Amino acid sequence: MKNRKANKTAGALKELLGMSIYLLVIIAGTLLIRTFVFERSLVVGQSMEPTLYDGENLLIEKISHKAGLLNRFDIIVFDHGDEFLIKRIYGLPGESIRIDDTGLIYVNDKVIDDKYAYSIMEDQGIAKDSGITLKDDEYFVLGDNRNHSTDSRYREVGPVREDKIRGKVFFRLYPFGRMGTIK
Numbered sequence: 779m780k781n782r783k784a785n786k787t788a789g790a791l792k793e794l795l796g797m798s799i800y801l802l803v804i805i806a807g808t809l810l811i812r813t814f815v816f817e818r819s820l821v822v823g824q825s826m827e828p829t830l831y832d833g834e835n836l837l838i839e840k841i842s843h844k845a846g847l848l849n850r851f852d853i854i855v856f857d858h859g860d861e862f863l864i865k866r867i868y869g870l871p872g873e874s875i876r877i878d879d880t881g882l883i884y885v886n887d888k889v890i891d892d893k894y895a896y897s898i899m900e901d902q903g904i905a906k907d908s909g910i911t912l913k914d915d916e917y918f919v920l921g922d923n924r925n926h927s928t929d930s931r932y933r934e935v936g937p938v939r940e941d942k943i944r945g946k947v948f949f950r951l952y953p954f955g956r957m958g959t960i961k
Contacts, residue, residue: 815840817945819855819862825921825928826853826864828896829960835952836864836960838945850885851894853947853960854919856938864947865929866894869918869937876909877902877931881924884909899924903931915940 821834830836830853838855842848852867868883868890869875876884881899883890904910905918912918916937921927930937947960 818951819864819944819947821864822861824926825923826866827923827926829853829866829894829922830864830947830950833953834950834956836947837949837951838947840945842946843940843943848917848943848946850890854917854938855944855947856919857942857944858935862944863919863928863935865919865921865927865938867917868892868920869912869916869930871912871914871916871940873918874909874911875905875918875930876907877905879906883920894922896923897925901925901931904933904936905931910937912937917943 817838817840819836819838821830821832821836823832836855842852843854848854848867848870850867850870853864854867855862855864869885873885874887876887877899878884879902881895881902883892883905910918916939918930919935919938920929920931929935949959950956
């Protein structure tokens with residue numbers, strides 16, 4: 779009888795230990811994925827309308843920018859002081875960006891097809907006239923809703939350094955009616 783009770787106790791402890799290890803592995807895996815692969819982000823404000831709206835929940839992936847795979851027109855999330863900003867990439871490292879009085883965007887003196895602008899840009903900021911040349915670790919970003927966006931045109935944001943980028947937006951989680959990949 780004593781031996782049987784000891785076996786039951788040992789079995790229960792083994793099962794508890796197994797479940798504890800299982801839970802630790804799940805928690806560690808989740809933390810690793812959140813830290814190095816995916817992260818949720820929230821849209822605040824109207825600077826990316828009509829592509830993204832205030833209050834939408836997004837999923838960003840963190841691998842592309844670390845692997846040097848960001849492209850023009852990708853939407854990124856980056857650190858800006860105590861907040862995160864969400865903007866679209868227009869200028870890549872080493873490129874020259876200039877915006878003329880009509881709002882046309884020139885990359886290395888060639889006009890780019892800007893199909894994401896919600897309205898005609900009223901303020902070209904630091905990219906006006908002679909424009910700016912990006913360093914090897916900088917990106918020039920704009921909000922789609924140009925006249926309601928604080929972005930690389932303004933000194934308080936300026937070009938975004940690569941080490942400030944959190945990830946690339948690729949999926950809308952909420953609202954459910956708009957759930958899906960972001961292009």
